[in-house]
Amino acid sequence: MDVIKTPQPPTGLSRLLWRLPIRLYQMRLGFLFGHRMMLLTHIGRISGKPRKAVIEVVEHDPVRGVYIAASGFGARSDWYRNLMAHPKATIEVAGRTLPVTASTFTPQEGADLMARYAMRHPKAARRLCRIMGFAVDGGESDFRAVGERIPFVRLVRRA
Template sequence: MEMTDRPGPPTGLARVLWRLPILLYRCGLGRLLGHRVMLLTHIGRSSGQPRHAVLEVVEHDRSGYIAASGFGARADWYRNVIAEPDVTIQIAARKLNVTAAPLSAKQGGEVMARYAGERPAAARRLCGLMGFRVDGGVEDYREVGEQVPFVRFTIRGEG
Protein backbone atom coordinates (compact mmCIF):
# COMPACT_ATOMS: atom_id res chain seq x y z
CA MET A 1 0.00 0.00 0.00
CA GLU A 2 1.26 3.42 -0.93
CA MET A 3 -0.28 6.70 0.08
CA THR A 4 -0.58 9.09 -2.84
CA ASP A 5 -2.21 12.48 -2.37
CA ARG A 6 -4.94 12.31 0.31
CA PRO A 7 -7.81 14.42 -1.04
CA GLY A 8 -9.81 16.79 1.09
CA PRO A 9 -13.59 16.93 1.08
CA PRO A 10 -14.99 18.03 -2.28
CA THR A 11 -15.69 21.70 -3.01
CA GLY A 12 -17.60 23.61 -5.67
CA LEU A 13 -19.39 21.57 -8.32
CA ALA A 14 -17.84 18.34 -7.03
CA ARG A 15 -19.48 18.99 -3.64
CA VAL A 16 -22.86 19.57 -5.28
CA LEU A 17 -22.59 16.31 -7.23
CA TRP A 18 -21.30 14.43 -4.16
CA ARG A 19 -24.35 15.59 -2.18
CA LEU A 20 -26.90 14.87 -4.95
CA PRO A 21 -28.05 11.60 -3.30
CA ILE A 22 -29.25 13.67 -0.31
CA LEU A 23 -31.76 15.30 -2.65
CA LEU A 24 -32.96 11.87 -3.78
CA TYR A 25 -33.59 10.88 -0.16
CA ARG A 26 -35.41 14.18 0.53
CA CYS A 27 -37.65 13.54 -2.49
CA GLY A 28 -38.54 10.09 -1.12
CA LEU A 29 -36.43 8.33 -3.75
CA GLY A 30 -33.80 6.82 -1.45
CA ARG A 31 -34.86 3.34 -2.48
CA LEU A 32 -33.33 4.05 -5.92
CA LEU A 33 -29.91 4.04 -4.24
CA GLY A 34 -30.35 0.51 -2.93
CA HIS A 35 -29.00 -0.96 0.29
CA ARG A 36 -25.35 0.00 -0.19
CA VAL A 37 -25.97 3.70 0.44
CA MET A 38 -27.21 5.33 3.65
CA LEU A 39 -28.41 8.80 4.52
CA LEU A 40 -26.91 9.86 7.84
CA THR A 41 -28.72 12.57 9.79
CA HIS A 42 -26.53 13.94 12.56
CA ILE A 43 -26.22 17.09 14.67
CA GLY A 44 -23.60 19.72 13.91
CA ARG A 45 -21.15 19.86 16.79
CA SER A 46 -20.92 23.68 16.61
CA SER A 47 -24.29 24.71 15.20
CA GLY A 48 -26.50 22.16 16.95
CA GLN A 49 -28.45 21.95 13.66
CA PRO A 50 -29.35 18.76 11.78
CA ARG A 51 -26.84 17.86 9.07
CA HIS A 52 -26.89 15.18 6.37
CA ALA A 53 -24.30 13.01 4.66
CA VAL A 54 -24.63 10.09 2.27
CA LEU A 55 -22.26 7.21 2.97
CA GLU A 56 -21.57 3.83 1.45
CA VAL A 57 -22.54 0.87 3.61
CA VAL A 58 -19.33 -1.13 3.82
CA GLU A 59 -20.76 -3.93 5.93
CA HIS A 60 -23.96 -4.75 7.80
CA ASP A 61 -25.49 -7.37 10.04
CA ARG A 62 -28.60 -7.62 12.23
CA SER A 63 -27.22 -5.22 14.84
CA GLY A 64 -26.14 -2.40 12.54
CA TYR A 65 -24.11 -0.94 9.71
CA ILE A 66 -20.50 0.09 9.14
CA ALA A 67 -19.28 3.02 7.03
CA ALA A 68 -15.86 4.53 6.41
CA SER A 69 -14.84 8.16 6.56
CA GLY A 70 -13.03 8.33 3.24
CA PHE A 71 -11.82 11.87 3.96
CA GLY A 72 -10.44 10.78 7.32
CA ALA A 73 -11.07 11.99 10.83
CA ARG A 74 -11.36 15.59 9.61
CA ALA A 75 -14.65 14.94 7.78
CA ASP A 76 -17.45 16.98 9.35
CA TRP A 77 -19.88 14.06 9.62
CA TYR A 78 -17.24 11.96 11.40
CA ARG A 79 -16.40 14.71 13.89
CA ASN A 80 -20.11 15.32 14.48
CA VAL A 81 -20.98 11.68 15.25
CA ILE A 82 -18.03 11.42 17.60
CA ALA A 83 -19.35 14.49 19.46
CA GLU A 84 -23.01 13.33 19.39
CA PRO A 85 -23.28 9.60 18.61
CA ASP A 86 -27.08 9.21 18.73
CA VAL A 87 -28.03 9.69 15.08
CA THR A 88 -30.48 8.48 12.45
CA ILE A 89 -29.73 6.61 9.25
CA GLN A 90 -31.96 5.78 6.32
CA ILE A 91 -31.29 2.89 3.98
CA ALA A 92 -33.66 2.76 1.03
CA ALA A 93 -37.02 3.54 2.72
CA ARG A 94 -36.04 2.21 6.19
CA LYS A 95 -35.22 4.78 8.90
CA LEU A 96 -33.28 3.64 11.96
CA ASN A 97 -32.21 5.23 15.22
CA VAL A 98 -28.59 4.24 15.76
CA THR A 99 -25.62 4.94 17.98
CA ALA A 100 -22.33 5.65 16.24
CA ALA A 101 -19.06 4.30 17.61
CA PRO A 102 -15.62 4.40 15.98
CA LEU A 103 -13.89 1.10 15.29
CA SER A 104 -10.30 0.51 16.30
CA ALA A 105 -7.63 0.65 13.59
CA LYS A 106 -7.32 -3.14 13.75
CA GLN A 107 -11.09 -3.60 13.36
CA GLY A 108 -11.07 -1.15 10.44
CA GLY A 109 -8.33 -3.16 8.79
CA GLU A 110 -10.37 -6.34 9.07
CA VAL A 111 -13.50 -4.64 7.70
CA MET A 112 -11.57 -3.26 4.71
CA ALA A 113 -9.99 -6.65 4.01
CA ARG A 114 -13.45 -8.31 3.99
CA TYR A 115 -14.89 -5.53 1.79
CA ALA A 116 -12.07 -5.94 -0.74
CA GLY A 117 -12.65 -9.69 -0.82
CA GLU A 118 -16.35 -9.20 -1.56
CA ARG A 119 -16.06 -6.20 -3.91
CA PRO A 120 -12.53 -6.07 -5.36
CA ALA A 121 -13.22 -3.53 -8.13
CA ALA A 122 -15.13 -1.21 -5.80
CA ALA A 123 -12.40 -1.51 -3.14
CA ARG A 124 -9.69 -0.56 -5.63
CA ARG A 125 -11.68 2.49 -6.81
CA LEU A 126 -12.49 3.50 -3.24
CA CYS A 127 -8.83 3.30 -2.25
CA GLY A 128 -7.92 5.48 -5.23
CA LEU A 129 -10.51 8.08 -4.22
CA MET A 130 -9.11 8.10 -0.69
CA GLY A 131 -5.53 8.60 -1.94
CA PHE A 132 -4.14 5.07 -1.59
CA ARG A 133 -2.50 2.93 -4.26
CA VAL A 134 -2.96 -0.78 -3.54
CA ASP A 135 -1.58 -3.93 -5.15
CA GLY A 136 -4.84 -5.84 -4.64
CA GLY A 137 -3.49 -8.05 -1.83
CA VAL A 138 -5.36 -8.58 1.42
CA GLU A 139 -2.54 -7.07 3.48
CA ASP A 140 -2.61 -3.88 1.40
CA TYR A 141 -6.35 -3.47 1.99
CA ARG A 142 -5.92 -4.27 5.68
CA GLU A 143 -3.26 -1.56 5.91
CA VAL A 144 -5.57 0.98 4.23
CA GLY A 145 -8.37 0.04 6.64
CA GLU A 146 -6.09 0.67 9.59
CA GLN A 147 -5.58 4.26 8.39
CA VAL A 148 -9.19 5.10 7.52
CA PRO A 149 -11.69 5.77 10.31
CA PHE A 150 -14.60 3.31 10.31
CA VAL A 151 -17.81 3.81 12.29
CA ARG A 152 -20.31 1.20 13.43
CA PHE A 153 -23.92 2.39 13.58
CA THR A 154 -25.67 0.11 16.09
CA ILE A 155 -29.47 0.00 15.87
CA ARG A 156 -31.33 1.40 18.90
CA GLY A 157 -34.85 1.05 17.47
CA GLU A 158 -36.93 1.65 14.37
CA GLY A 159 -37.35 5.35 13.53
Protein backbone atom coordinates (compact mmCIF):
# COMPACT_ATOMS: atom_id res chain seq x y z
CA MET A 1 0.00 0.00 0.00
CA ASP A 2 1.29 3.40 -0.96
CA VAL A 3 0.24 6.68 0.57
CA ILE A 4 -0.53 9.01 -2.30
CA LYS A 5 -1.22 12.17 -0.33
CA THR A 6 -3.12 12.91 2.84
CA PRO A 7 -6.34 14.57 1.71
CA GLN A 8 -7.41 17.92 3.06
CA PRO A 9 -10.96 18.42 4.29
CA PRO A 10 -13.07 19.94 1.50
CA THR A 11 -13.45 23.69 1.04
CA GLY A 12 -15.52 25.95 -1.21
CA LEU A 13 -17.91 24.27 -3.65
CA SER A 14 -16.56 20.85 -2.76
CA ARG A 15 -17.50 21.47 0.89
CA LEU A 16 -21.05 22.40 -0.15
CA LEU A 17 -21.40 19.13 -2.06
CA TRP A 18 -20.05 17.09 0.87
CA ARG A 19 -22.54 18.81 3.19
CA LEU A 20 -25.55 18.32 0.87
CA PRO A 21 -26.68 15.13 2.66
CA ILE A 22 -27.20 17.22 5.83
CA ARG A 23 -29.93 19.07 3.95
CA LEU A 24 -31.61 15.78 3.07
CA TYR A 25 -31.70 14.84 6.74
CA GLN A 26 -33.11 18.28 7.58
CA MET A 27 -35.85 17.67 5.00
CA ARG A 28 -36.70 14.41 6.84
CA LEU A 29 -35.29 12.34 3.96
CA GLY A 30 -32.44 10.75 5.89
CA PHE A 31 -34.25 7.40 5.79
CA LEU A 32 -33.18 7.21 2.13
CA PHE A 33 -29.64 6.43 3.31
CA GLY A 34 -30.84 3.45 5.39
CA HIS A 35 -28.22 2.10 7.78
CA ARG A 36 -25.21 3.03 5.56
CA MET A 37 -25.09 6.72 6.54
CA MET A 38 -25.88 8.67 9.69
CA LEU A 39 -26.33 12.29 10.67
CA LEU A 40 -24.03 13.06 13.58
CA THR A 41 -24.96 16.04 15.76
CA HIS A 42 -22.07 16.95 18.06
CA ILE A 43 -20.81 19.93 20.05
CA GLY A 44 -18.12 22.20 18.59
CA ARG A 45 -14.96 22.03 20.67
CA ILE A 46 -14.34 25.77 20.36
CA SER A 47 -17.78 27.30 19.79
CA GLY A 48 -19.74 25.00 22.10
CA LYS A 49 -22.53 25.09 19.49
CA PRO A 50 -24.21 22.08 17.85
CA ARG A 51 -22.53 20.95 14.63
CA LYS A 52 -23.63 18.37 12.05
CA ALA A 53 -21.91 15.94 9.72
CA VAL A 54 -23.17 13.01 7.65
CA ILE A 55 -20.77 10.09 7.95
CA GLU A 56 -20.74 6.51 6.72
CA VAL A 57 -21.57 3.62 9.03
CA VAL A 58 -18.68 1.15 8.83
CA GLU A 59 -20.35 -1.39 11.13
CA HIS A 60 -23.54 -1.60 13.13
CA ASP A 61 -24.42 -3.92 16.00
CA PRO A 62 -28.18 -3.52 16.57
CA VAL A 63 -28.19 -5.77 19.66
CA ARG A 64 -25.63 -3.66 21.54
CA GLY A 65 -26.68 -0.35 19.96
CA VAL A 66 -23.22 0.33 18.53
CA TYR A 67 -22.41 2.25 15.36
CA ILE A 68 -18.86 2.54 14.03
CA ALA A 69 -17.51 5.25 11.72
CA ALA A 70 -14.11 6.12 10.27
CA SER A 71 -12.68 9.60 9.97
CA GLY A 72 -11.64 9.63 6.32
CA PHE A 73 -9.81 12.95 6.72
CA GLY A 74 -7.92 11.63 9.72
CA ALA A 75 -7.63 12.96 13.24
CA ARG A 76 -7.82 16.56 12.01
CA SER A 77 -11.42 16.18 10.79
CA ASP A 78 -13.62 18.64 12.69
CA TRP A 79 -16.31 16.13 13.63
CA TYR A 80 -13.67 13.74 14.97
CA ARG A 81 -11.90 16.44 17.00
CA ASN A 82 -15.23 17.67 18.35
CA LEU A 83 -16.20 14.15 19.49
CA MET A 84 -12.85 13.72 21.22
CA ALA A 85 -13.51 16.97 23.14
CA HIS A 86 -17.23 16.28 23.77
CA PRO A 87 -18.03 12.56 23.39
CA LYS A 88 -21.78 12.85 24.00
CA ALA A 89 -23.68 13.32 20.74
CA THR A 90 -26.74 12.17 18.83
CA ILE A 91 -27.04 10.28 15.58
CA GLU A 92 -29.92 9.93 13.18
CA VAL A 93 -29.88 6.71 11.23
CA ALA A 94 -32.63 4.91 9.33
CA GLY A 95 -35.19 7.47 10.52
CA ARG A 96 -34.32 7.13 14.23
CA THR A 97 -32.54 9.63 16.48
CA LEU A 98 -30.35 8.11 19.19
CA PRO A 99 -28.22 9.60 21.98
CA VAL A 100 -24.69 8.16 21.83
CA THR A 101 -21.30 8.37 23.51
CA ALA A 102 -18.14 8.24 21.38
CA SER A 103 -14.91 6.38 22.04
CA THR A 104 -11.93 5.42 19.89
CA PHE A 105 -10.30 2.21 18.75
CA THR A 106 -6.69 1.08 18.88
CA PRO A 107 -4.79 0.90 15.56
CA GLN A 108 -5.03 -2.93 15.68
CA GLU A 109 -8.80 -2.75 16.14
CA GLY A 110 -8.92 -0.27 13.24
CA ALA A 111 -7.04 -2.76 11.06
CA ASP A 112 -9.58 -5.47 11.90
CA LEU A 113 -12.49 -3.12 11.19
CA MET A 114 -11.13 -2.00 7.83
CA ALA A 115 -10.42 -5.59 6.76
CA ARG A 116 -14.00 -6.62 7.61
CA TYR A 117 -15.41 -3.56 5.85
CA ALA A 118 -13.38 -4.34 2.71
CA MET A 119 -14.70 -7.91 2.68
CA ARG A 120 -18.31 -6.68 2.86
CA HIS A 121 -17.95 -3.69 0.53
CA PRO A 122 -14.88 -4.18 -1.71
CA LYS A 123 -15.67 -1.42 -4.24
CA ALA A 124 -16.63 1.09 -1.55
CA ALA A 125 -13.47 0.22 0.43
CA ARG A 126 -11.21 0.85 -2.58
CA ARG A 127 -13.02 4.13 -3.34
CA LEU A 128 -12.80 5.23 0.30
CA CYS A 129 -9.07 4.46 0.39
CA ARG A 130 -8.53 6.46 -2.80
CA ILE A 131 -10.42 9.46 -1.33
CA MET A 132 -8.29 9.23 1.83
CA GLY A 133 -5.10 9.21 -0.24
CA PHE A 134 -4.14 5.53 -0.08
CA ALA A 135 -3.33 3.40 -3.12
CA VAL A 136 -4.42 -0.17 -2.39
CA ASP A 137 -4.28 -3.23 -4.62
CA GLY A 138 -7.29 -4.80 -2.91
CA GLY A 139 -5.42 -7.27 -0.71
CA GLU A 140 -6.37 -7.70 2.94
CA SER A 141 -2.93 -6.55 4.13
CA ASP A 142 -3.42 -3.22 2.33
CA PHE A 143 -6.78 -2.63 3.98
CA ARG A 144 -5.38 -3.61 7.37
CA ALA A 145 -2.55 -1.08 6.91
CA VAL A 146 -5.08 1.64 6.06
CA GLY A 147 -7.17 0.69 9.11
CA GLU A 148 -4.13 1.14 11.36
CA ARG A 149 -3.64 4.70 10.09
CA ILE A 150 -7.14 6.17 10.19
CA PRO A 151 -9.15 6.84 13.34
CA PHE A 152 -12.30 4.84 13.95
CA VAL A 153 -15.02 5.94 16.34
CA ARG A 154 -17.42 3.75 18.31
CA LEU A 155 -20.79 5.42 18.95
CA VAL A 156 -22.65 3.56 21.70
CA ARG A 157 -26.30 4.21 22.38
CA ARG A 158 -26.95 5.76 25.79
CA ALA A 159 -29.91 4.63 27.86
